[in-house]
Amino acid sequence: MWTATFLLVAFVLAIVVSATVSAVHPPSHIETIDPAVVRTESEFSRPGVIEDEHGITVVVLAELYRFAPETIRVPAGRPIRFRVTSPDVLHGFQIVGTNANVVVAPGYVSEVVTTFPEPGEYLIVCNEYCGLSHHLMQAKLVVESTP
Amino acid sequence: MIEGRRLVMANFWVAVVAFGLAAIMAVMQALARADAELAIRSTKIYYVSVTAHGVLMALVFTTFFIMALGYFSLGAALKRVDTTTWGWISFLVSLVGTILATLAILSGSSTVLYTFYPPLKAHPLFYVGATLLVVGSWIWCWVMIRTYLVWRSKNRDEAVPLAVHGMVVTVVIWILATAGLAVEVVGMLLPWSFGLVDKVDPIVARTFFWWFGHPLTYFWLVPAYVVWYTIIPEAIGGRLFSDRLTRVVFILFVLFSTPVGFHHQFSDPGITSGWKLLHTVTTYAILFPSFVTAFSVIASFEVAGRLKGATGLFDWIAVLPWKDPFFASVALAMVTFAIGGFGGAINAAYAMNTMVKNTSWIQGHFHLTVGTAVALTFMGFSYWMLPRLTGYPVRLRALALAQPYTWFVGMMLFSITSHITGIMGMPRRVYSAAFGGSEVAASWASLTVVSAIGGVVLFVSSALWLVVLIVSVLGEKRPERPAIEFARPLVPVSGSAGLWDRFGLWTAVAAVLILIAYAYPIAHLLALPRFASSAFQPF
Ligand SMILES: [Cu+2]
Numbered sequence: 001m002w003t004a005t006f007l008l009v010a011f012v013l014a015i016v017v018s019a020t021v022s023a024v025h026p027p028s029h030i031e032t033i034d035p036a037v038v039r040t041e042s043e044f045s046r047p048g049v050i051e052d053e054h055g056i057t058v059v060v061l062a063e064l065y066r067f068a069p070e071t072i073r074v075p076a077g078r079p080i081r082f083r084v085t086s087p088d089v090l091h092g093f094q095i096v097g098t099n100a101n102v103v104v105a106p107g108y109v110s111e112v113v114t115t116f117p118e119p120g121e122y123l124i125v126c127n128e129y130c131g132l133s134h135h136l137m138q139a140k141l142v143v144e145s146t147p
Numbered sequence: 148m149i150e151g152r153r154l155v156m157a158n159f160w161v162a163v164v165a166f167g168l169a170a171i172m173a174v175m176q177a178l179a180r181a182d183a184e185l186a187i188r189s190t191k192i193y194y195v196s197v198t199a200h201g202v203l204m205a206l207v208f209t210t211f212f213i214m215a216l217g218y219f220s221l222g223a224a225l226k227r228v229d230t231t232t233w234g235w236i237s238f239l240v241s242l243v244g245t246i247l248a249t250l251a252i253l254s255g256s257s258t259v260l261y262t263f264y265p266p267l268k269a270h271p272l273f274y275v276g277a278t279l280l281v282v283g284s285w286i287w288c289w290v291m292i293r294t295y296l297v298w299r300s301k302n303r304d305e306a307v308p309l310a311v312h313g314m315v316v317t318v319v320i321w322i323l324a325t326a327g328l329a330v331e332v333v334g335m336l337l338p339w340s341f342g343l344v345d346k347v348d349p350i351v352a353r354t355f356f357w358w359f360g361h362p363l364t365y366f367w368l369v370p371a372y373v374v375w376y377t378i379i380p381e382a383i384g385g386r387l388f389s390d391r392l393t394r395v396v397f398i399l400f401v402l403f404s405t406p407v408g409f410h411h412q413f414s415d416p417g418i419t420s421g422w423k424l425l426h427t428v429t430t431y432a433i434l435f436p437s438f439v440t441a442f443s444v445i446a447s448f449e450v451a452g453r454l455k456g457a458t459g460l461f462d463w464i465a466v467l468p469w470k471d472p473f474f475a476s477v478a479l480a481m482v483t484f485a486i487g488g489f490g491g492a493i494n495a496a497y498a499m500n501t502m503v504k505n506t507s508w509i510q511g512h513f514h515l516t517v518g519t520a521v522a523l524t525f526m527g528f529s530y531w532m533l534p535r536l537t538g539y540p541v542r543l544r545a546l547a548l549a550q551p552y553t554w555f556v557g558m559m560l561f562s563i564t565s566h567i568t569g570i571m572g573m574p575r576r577v578y579s580a581a582f583g584g585s586e587v588a589a590s591w592a593s594l595t596v597v598s599a600i601g602g603v604v605l606f607v608s609s610a611l612w613l614v615v616l617i618v619s620v621l622g623e624k625r626p627e628r629p630a631i632e633f634a635r636p637l638v639p640v641s642g643s644a645g646l647w648d649r650f651g652l653w654t655a656v657a658a659v660l661i662l663i664a665y666a667y668p669i670a671h672l673l674a675l676p677r678f679a680s681s682a683f684q685p686f
Contacts, residue, residue, distance in 0.1 A: 026413040026501055028420040034678040064685050089683045090264050090349055092505050096572035096587050101414060101501045105349045106266060106680040108416040123585045127505035127574035129197075129260050131267070131685025132190045135577040138585070 027102045029111035038087045039063075049074060060084040060139075062091040062104045064131055067124060067139035075146040076119045084110045092127030095141055103128060119145040149631065151218040151228035152536055157238055158215035159529070161245070162208050163616060166522075168249075169203035170609035172196040177561065177602025181595040182579055193578045194258045194686060201261025202252060202277075205363075205517065207245050210280065212525050213370045214241070214287045217314045219532065220373065221294050223631045224308035229294045237286035244279025247272050258686035260576065262356065263336070265347045268682035271340040278332055281325050288318045306640055307648055309393055310633055313373035316397040319654050320404050321366045323661065327358025327408075339682065346679035350417045351672050357408035358665060365404040365433075367517050369397065371480070371524040375444045379477045380634035382531060383468055385451025388443035390636040394647035396436040396443075401653050403433040406664030413500045417675065422668045423497065429664065430495040437488060444481065450637065472541075476527020476551040480520045483558060487515030490566060508569025510576075511562040519558050523551060526612050533616070535631050538624040547615045553608035560601025564594045 038044040044061045047068040051057075055078070061068045062084055074080050084093045086106045093110065094101040102110045116122075126137035149155075178185055179193050214237070222228050250272065251257040257269035263277075295307065295315055307315070331352050338344045376393050380386055387393065409426035412418055452463020468474045490512040493499050503509060530547055534540045541547055568591045573580055580595055582588040646652075 025420040026423060026498060027416070028418060028423060029416050030419065030675070031416070032675050032677055035680055036678070064683075088680075089266050089685065092574065094505065094572070094574065099501050101504045103412075103414045103416070103504075105353075105416060107348060107678045108350060110414075110416040121586075123572075123582060123587050125572075125574050125577075125582065127576075128264075129194070129267075129576045131683075132194060132258075133685075134194075135190075135579045136583075138582050 027110060027112045029109060031109040031111075032107055033085055033109050035085070035087045035106035038085055043083070044085055044087075055079060055081065057081045057083060060093065062086045062093055062126065062137075064088050065126070065133040065137040067093075067126070067137065069139070071140045071142065072124075073142045073144055074116065076116050076143045077146060079113055079115045081111060081113045084112075089130045090128045091130050091137070092125070094125050094127045096123040096125060098122065101127070116141075116143040119143045149219070149222040149536070150226060151222040151231055151234060154218045154228065154231060154234045154238065155215045155222065155532075155536060158211045158218065159532075161238075161242060162211035162215065162525075163529075163613065165203045165207040165211065165245070166609065167613050169200045169208060170606055172200035172203070174602050174606040176200065177599045177605075179578060180580055181599035182581060182592070183599065190578045191255060191258075191686070194260075195252060195255055197576060198258050198260050199249065199252045202248060204522075205261055206277070206280065207249075209367050209517070209521065210284055211241065211245075213317065213366065214238075214284065216370045216373070216525075216528075217287065217291050217317065219536070220308075220310040220314045221291065224310050224633060225294065225298045227294055227298065228290065229297050230290065233286055233290045233293075237283045237290065239283070240286060241280050241283025244276045244281075244283060246276070248276025248280065251276060255686070256684075262360070264356070265336060265339070265349050265352050266680040266683050267686075268340060268684055271337070274332055274337050274340050278337065281328060281332075284321065285325070288322055291315065291318045306390075308377075308633065309387070309390060310373050310377040312394055312648065313369055313377065313397050315650055316401055317366060317369045317373075319401050319650060319657070320362055320369060323401075323405050323654070323657055324359045324362035324366060327355045327405075331355035331359070346681055348672075348677055348679040350415055351669070351677075353412060353415065354408070354418070354665070354669060354672065357411040358405065358661075359408075360411060361407045362404040364513075364517060365400050367521045368437075369400055371521045372396070372440055374524050374528050375440065375477060375481070376447075377633045378528065378531065379444075379474065380447040380451065381632050383448070383451045383471070383474050384454055385447045385449075385634070386454075387634040387636040388446040388450070389638065390640045391647070392439065392443060396439050398647055398653050399436040400433070401650075401657050402660060403429055403436075405657065405661045407433060407495075408665075409668075410495045410500065413497065414504050417672055418668055419671070422664075426664060427495060427497040429660075431492075434488070434492060434495075437484075441481065441485060441488075447634070448478070470548060472544075472547040472551055473527045473531040475548065476523050476530075476554075479551050479555040480523040480527070483515050483523070483555065484520035486562075487512060487520060491516065503569055505575055506569035507565045507573045507575045511565030511569060514558060514562045514565070518562075519554065523554055526554070527551060529612075529616065533619060534625070535629050537620070538626065538628050539619045539622060540625055541615065542619045542622050543615050546611050550608050550611040550615065553604055553611065557601045557604030557606075557608055561598045561605060562601070564598040564601065568594045568598070 047061045086104045091104040100114045102112045122141040124139040251270045257273035259267045259269045407430040455466045457463035573591045
């Protein structure tokens with residue numbers, strides 16, 4: 001019993017400390033958007049990579065059964081902010097082999113920030129069941145080396 | 148003859164039939180994932196079968212089996228069930244609900260998986276069926292509570308028998324959990340599916356779903372623990388480690404089972420990280436009673452081994468009755484649960500969750516926990532219960548003994564590979580994991596074949612269980628039946644259990660904890676400028 005107590009206290013402390021001190025948090029962005037207009041009247045009507053004074057942002061639309069854009073090119077070694085939403089059902093946005101993995105819900109904007117240290121190609125999949133062709137919903141992320 | 152025997156058996160057989168149907172659904176999925184060419188393989192059939200498998204296994208098999216176990220515990224330990232009439236009404240309502248929901252699923256109009264996240268919209272019959280199943284289970288709760296209260300009024304100062312204590316806790320967990328489900332289904336999905344409102348908010352719906360969805364796992368687990376604590380020690384000639392400690396464990400489940408849902412929503416938008424962190428801490432708190440259970444149930448095994456004459460450090464393990472299918476089931480279920488528990492600690496970890504979220508790791512995890520720790524315990528328990536309740540001795544003993552071992556082997560093949568492919572990034576719930584010939588996807592392929600083999604072994608094991616049960620009840624009844632005896636504690640209980648039997652008090656404390664964990668985040672969600680979503684049926 002004491003072993004159990006000790007282990008649990010150690011686990012919980014490790015998590016709470018990493019959350020509060022090193023600010024390791026799961027993606028918890030709070031922002032709503034009207035799913036009826038995302039295709040026409042929002043930044044998601046022009047999905048793609050944007051570089052401005054805030055850094056690099058990738059705007060992604062996840063819809064039945066595709067991601068737009070289908071190929072995303074970003075530089076290695078810099079923080080990338082992905083902004084994703086859906087005009088229809090729930091989707092998942094998972095960059096396989098990385099910690100970018102977020103639920104995408106109509107009515108909400110999901111954000112996930114991550115850095116890809118090495119150049120290479122990554123598979124992006126939808127990991128939240130969305131309908132009959134769920135398994136076909138994918139995109140490609142190309143991380144390019146920065147000169 | 149115990150009170151309510153027929154109720155036990157009626158609920159038990161519905162559980163068995165649901166299990167059989169769900170097992171057939173499962174084997175096809177495992178093969179599809181390995182990209183096996185099957186004549187009947189299509190996306191439509193695949194997702195229908197994922198939905199049917201999830202609903203029939205996770206909701207129907209478990210609920211009916213637990214209702215059976217509840218009547219069994221009360222009938223055997225208190226010698227009463229008040230009233231059996233309401234028990235039968237509960238049975239019929241749940242059964243009608245199950246049939247409606249199953250028909251809706253099999254017709255292909257409700258392929259929304261067992262999580263039924265809106266804005267995927269099922270046929271109204273699906274929600275009506277699910278609601279009736281739950282309403283039926285609420286009537287069961289009423290019968291359980293009433294029986295307990297009648298017994299209590301006649302035995303004011305006695306500690307309630309431990310098995311009944313565990314079942315009352317199960318009932319309380321179920322009522323607290325299904326409150327969230329009721330809000331989601333009755334308040335949001337039913338009116339929406341009938342076209343009375345045209346939009347729902349998917350994140351609000353998910354929050355109510357997971358209010359229900361995680362305590363649901365303790366609704367499965369606590370009855371399995373009842374078997375582990377109160378039946379198996381006696382069945383193998385051991386002793387219950389500690390009566391008092393067990394009551395504390397059960398009560399901790401009441402307190403901490405509900406405020407944990409956000410670890411399923413760590414990656415959801417719209418919920419602040421602070422609340423997710425709070426739920427992380429409470430999720431870890433609930434690991435505690437599970438750890439204690441592992442230690443104390445193994446201790447009861449050790450006592451059994453020592454009573455059989457073992458003296459060394461580990462030789463008590465060898466003298467345990469490994470050729471008894473009931474013991475083998477429970478022991479293997481516990482081994483599996485230990486592995487599943489470590490995976491669960493990762494799922495619940497605030498930041499690590501993102502590595503496994505919605506990957507096949509998750510399916511690997513819950514097939515070890517509910518799919519083995521709970522289901523295998525229930526299957527093993529049926530070998531013990533059947534002769535005692537009905538007089539039919541278990542026949543085909545060799546097959547009955549092979550069954551838990553094949554289940555274990557199949558589940559290890561299936562789950563361990565699912566965990567590995569999950570870490571490698573393979574998503575769950577996909578018809579094909581090929582992803583257009585992608586290179587990463589190709590690296591999963593050999594593992595999905597191993598997991599498909601596991602699926603086939605599991606199917607064989609399921610068939611063994613069904614064959615043993617059916618052949619047993621086709622045989623001859625024996626007039627003399629083995630006695631139903633609950634485990635005796637190492638140290639006899641003296642007097643009343645006092646504080647730990649005060650279910651009303653603990654339910655009230657649990658309700659306050661739920662309020663703390665959910666009131667603010669739900670209020671916050673509702674206060675956001677919200678744009679709910681219309682319905683979609685992409686299936
Ligand atoms: Cu999708």
